[in-house]
Amino acid sequence: MELFKPVIIIAAIILAVIGIAYVISILPQPIIWAAVILMLGAFICLGRAHQ
Numbered sequence: 001m002e003l004f005k006p007v008i009i010i011a012a013i014i015l016a017v018i019g020i021a022y023v024i025s026i027l028p029q030p031i032i033w034a035a036v037i038l039m040l041g042a043f044i045c046l047g048r049a050h051q
């Protein structure tokens with residue numbers, strides 16, 4: 001399982017970037033939503049790293 005941690009983190013970052021780009025294209029307040037997605041992504045990555 002240790003081997004997969006970097007892959008999970010990289011995938012999470014890529015998904016977060018795609019999510020942010022998608023949100024920015026749709027919503028009228030993109031900065032707030034981008035910040036929320038970044039915080040969620042960072043929280044998930046940190047949670048996975050500590051397990």
